[in-house]
Amino acid sequence: MAPHAGPAERTRLTAAGFDAQYRRLAARAAWAAGGRGALAALTPARVLAATREVSTGRTVTLAAPVETRAGPDNPEPARHRMNGQPEERASDGLDFAMDRFAMNVHGDADSHIDALCHVIYDGTLHGGVSASSITSSGATALSIEAARDGIVGRGVLLDIPRTRGVAWLEPGDHVTLDDLTAAEAAQHVRVSEGDLLFVRVGHRRRRAELGAWPAARARAGLHPSALDFLADRRVAVLGGDGNNDTAPSSTEGVDFPVHVLAVHAMGLHLLDYLQFEELAPVCEAEGRWSFLCVIAPLRLPDATGSPVNPIAVL
Template identity: 30%
Template sequence: MTEKRWVRRPEGSNWGDFGPDDQIGRMNLLTPERRLRAIREITHGETFTLSLPLDHPGGNTLFEYRKEPRFFYEKRGPAHNYNFRLSNVCGCFSDVVSDDAVLLYTQYSTQWDGLSHVGQLFDADGDGMVEKVYYNGYRGGIDIVGPDDASEGQGAKALGIENLAVSGVQGRGVLVDLDARYGRERAIVGYEDLMRVLEEQRSGVETGDFLCLYTGFADLILEMGKQPDKELLSSSCAVLDGRDERLLNWITDSGVAAICADNFAVEAYPAKPGPGDTYPGLPLHNHCLFKLGVHLGELWYFADLARWLRGHDRWTFLLTAPPLRLPGAVGSPATPIATV
């Protein structure tokens, strides 16, 4: 490895543009002026929760390596510290207390992908050898350390989700109502399709905006009552076409700070085969997380907000969506709030 983290950056990336040690990517575009612009979107003072219940989708059929939350309760003397009556020598305390703990997969339900979530095999040193590399040249096994890399000190030493948390995740959201056009039909949405919907809505996207995609996928999950039908879900609702170069170029040029969708991966997965012998299996994740530092939100819930926005013939709102400030995590649950 060279003294610098990289001497080559991927084609089309912005590595180094926000500084050699940047860890928040395009969240840097959320300036105070742009936040003030977003606050001016509020005209009614109504709020909408954009999170699924965090025990959804239910089970692990949607993605076998992520499991629903499990609760635990600590013992306190002979009983558990739940519905536990406090007492003292005189027995005069009347308080009853409850504590709990939870085993929570950070990307099981409504979530943020951290920039340490998806990297690539890439020759960042320019020596003809590929390495495991993440946004801005941070390295797998050095900066992002897993249990197969070391016996202790694991986690994202760089690009952890806590960096997103402290960046101030608040700005203008722009909802794209793909559900109104495609309904539950499976649709692979490319650049022209997305532009058509934006034109029909008479809405645009500006630098620093959060692009929010309503497809109806999360609504379908809720209807399944924690018994997800993987085959039906994989053949329903709109997803972005991560292989569409025009779409990827538009994401670059638009200046969006993040992309948030109500579906499983924002993009079609598995994607269509790519060019050459090796290529990213998640091309939009590669473009956003690895190259540009554009965070991705997945499995958000937009139905109530979309209904209100349709009724008021507008598509913009104030979005407040911090992740957990959990050092070393590569993703995080979220409970985003839209204010209109």
Template identity: 40%
Template sequence: MSEVAPDMRELGAELRNWGRWGTDDERGTTNLITPEALVAAARLVRTGKVFDLGIPLDGDGPQPGGNRINPIRLMSENGQEQVLPGGFKWADDYVFMPLQSASQYDGLAHVHYDGQLYNGHDGAGITVKGAQKLGIENQSKGIAGRGVLLDIARLRGVDWLAAGEVITPEDLDAAERAAGVRVGPGDIVLFRTGYRAKFLAERDPQSFMAGEPGLGLATARWFKERDVAVIGSDNWAIEVLPGEHEGALFELHMVLIRDMGMTLAELLDFEELAADCAADGVYEFFYAGPPLKFTRGVGSPINPLAIK
């Protein structure tokens, strides 16, 4: 564990975006995706190549059970016993799943501490009815724009980073240089650890969920200085686990979500996209990843697209 990781509460107070977009704001850093930024991002579509970044919604996912399970899909009608005019038959199915069991967004109501959510909203507003403030539906129009892939695994010359391996601001700088990009305001930054490749190779949910490589606390300042809108990863919790302070849990989540107001995308699949970026040298693209409009939801399944 790092001896230089900053104090979480001090860092959160330093980087806090409360009031930046008004005292009633419920969108946070997605406000940084301006109409001008969106128009510029659309110009990145040059070849029509499309990469889907969501993992399959099925029983073979990474959830080991307990708090979260893999999606369960059931047929409610298959048409086999139907006798309808003209031979018409129809089928329907439905899904039972945690909203955050596969590729998904952590919404701004997902994390709070010291009795407060992002922008000072009351933590007691998260009830059995859902989030009275900061529900994921507030992001329904806002998560599309310039995407940038920072391939940390390729930078370090490995198939995947090891659990507990910390990604630093210096790593992000080096990945930028390697990709020939500069992260800027309103960007959606995707960083690859290779952990999706690990899961596909091993098919071991317990090992996958036991820990992970990820961002260290110090990277929060890097993302704030660049005015990044959204962070996405191929691990399951964005940040390094075990964390950098013994006895603490999900400190970077608390700074990014509660203090900075940043929506996080987790459990994405970058393998096809990363291979293409390495082949053509283009690490920027149009990203489109709206959440589903679950009223008062604290997260949402997603299948984002990266379009070149």
């Protein structure tokens, strides 16, 4: 089993070091500088190839149930209200049950996808688009509408706790580049250009077994150095069962370095707070960690993200 933390990768990044990494990754991702970002890698040929991953037809959700109760990691839970009162409904003839939902899309509990307009860094969005394109009415550029036709491709799950031989990564721990390559070797899979990469840290299992905690202050995630792996492989999407960023941050002056590097520099749509506790056992049982994946964000033309329910098809 490979060591999970090399000394160089554990080192806290200075502001200058982060800036150098940002510039390097942005230059390497110049191919993804358009309005769809790295989704440009999902060519019709790659989508067609991804359909060949299906062998059993089994479908598995990668989303957690939407939560409507407040908790340490969810102070503003989604609100679900029924329209009308059940006792007012007619006892005969036709009637309809109806309800209403409201939610904070970018919270620390519900599964969601970040659009390319979500991250503002040094006054700009991905590709140098001015932050002034975000108005009180919504995003006029790089909104989740870029994914209106869905995101379909070959999904790959890298299970870091499995590789390390633990149930989950503790809050504050980092997934390093070495972790990702070790998981590939252990799982006999290779991440390729255009893949939808999902990285399990075990956040959901820890939460289910130990209870919720203030994840905004302490959570496992990727170390910024791990983004070189994504650049090498030219992945189209990154998703995790946590926030993808570690807390506390490893980077001087930047609280969410992975969000800045992935979304702003590399043009990757991020999926946060997914859950892989149903998918991982299926992959283990079938002896394969790749699958067809279908992601269908809501049609919210001016939104910075969307609740999401990705489906793996094996």
